Amino acid sequence: MPSLTRLLTTRVLLICAAVGVATGIVGGVAGLLTPLVLLAAPFAYGLLLGVHVLPGIIAQEVLRLPLVAIVTHVLAALVSSAFNPAWAGRFIGTALLFGAIQEGVAALTRYRAWGVWRFFVSGAVIGLVIAVAVFFAADLAALATWAQIAYLVLSVLSPVLWTALGIAIGAGLRRAGVVRPVATRG
Numbered sequence: 001m002p003s004l005t006r007l008l009t010t011r012v013l014l015i016c017a018a019v020g021v022a023t024g025i026v027g028g029v030a031g032l033l034t035p036l037v038l039l040a041a042p043f044a045y046g047l048l049l050g051v052h053v054l055p056g057i058i059a060q061e062v063l064r065l066p067l068v069a070i071v072t073h074v075l076a077a078l079v080s081s082a083f084n085p086a087w088a089g090r091f092i093g094t095a096l097l098f099g100a101i102q103e104g105v106a107a108l109t110r111y112r113a114w115g116v117w118r119f120f121v122s123g124a125v126i127g128l129v130i131a132v133a134v135f136f137a138a139d140l141a142a143l144a145t146w147a148q149i150a151y152l153v154l155s156v157l158s159p160v161l162w163t164a165l166g167i168a169i170g171a172g173l174r175r176a177g178v179v180r181p182v183a184t185r186g
Contacts, residue, residue, distance in 0.1 A: 007065055015179055016059055016072040023055040023072070024079025027091065031084045042140065043147040046155025049130050050162040052076075052094050056102035057119055057163050061170025062179045066103070066111050073099035101125050116167055123163030127156035 030048045037044055055076035056069030077095035081088035105122040131152050134140070140151055173179045 007067060008071065012063060012065065012068065013071070015063060016068055017075055019058050019062070020055055020072045020075025021079050023058065024076035024082075026054060027052055027076055027080035028083030031080055031087055031091065043143060043151040044154060045134060046127075046130055046151060047158045049094075049134070049155070050127070050158025050160075052098055053102070053123055053126055053159045053162045054166045054169075055095070056099050057123075057166030058170045058173075060102060060106060060114075061119070061167055062173050064111070064114050066106070069102040069106070070096070070099035073102075097129070098126055101129070119163050119167055120160060123160040124156070127159040130159065131155035 030051045034045070034048055037048055052073075055072040059068040059072035073095035074092065077088075077091040080091045102122045105118060105125065109118060134155065135148075135151070140148055143151070
């Protein structure tokens with residue numbers, strides 16, 4: 001594996017920053033909507049959390065390099081934190097968790113398999129983590145049975161659906177030539 005400085009060149013970091021800012025704005029808006037969703041339809045909260053898969057998915061689809069998911073997630077979390085500074089810890093914690101899962105799945109294939117299946121595996125794992133963690137943290141057991149089921153289904157499917165959108169955005173950027181893939185030399 002190439003050294004850290006050879007992987008995270010200025011060009012790669014600038015691409016991560018651009019993706020991080022764009023997806024951080026989306027994450028910040030989702031953060032602003034969270035209290036409304038929790039009051040009006042708490043079972044739909046997983047839909048908002050799923051948006052946080054975008055930074056890593058787009059960065060990995062565009063660059064196909066190690067560490068870009070985690071770097072882009074952290075940058076997106078910092079941008080999202082500007083929307084609600086009180087939630088900075090939550091944004092950064094979510095970024096580290098989701099980025100680590102995405103990097104972990106990519107590392108299992110030694111960063112050589114970039115098929116869409118790999119992205120969907122990480123999305124499904126994140127969905128399961130979201131469903132379990134928030135179910136207990138938010139005391140969703142107090143909701144009606146239909147709302148609990150809807151919550152679990154939406155929480156698992158949301159990251160998968162946002163993953164599909166992230167793949168489409170990343171692939172579109174690659175096809176348009178906006179971001180050329182970075183070749184590394186061993």
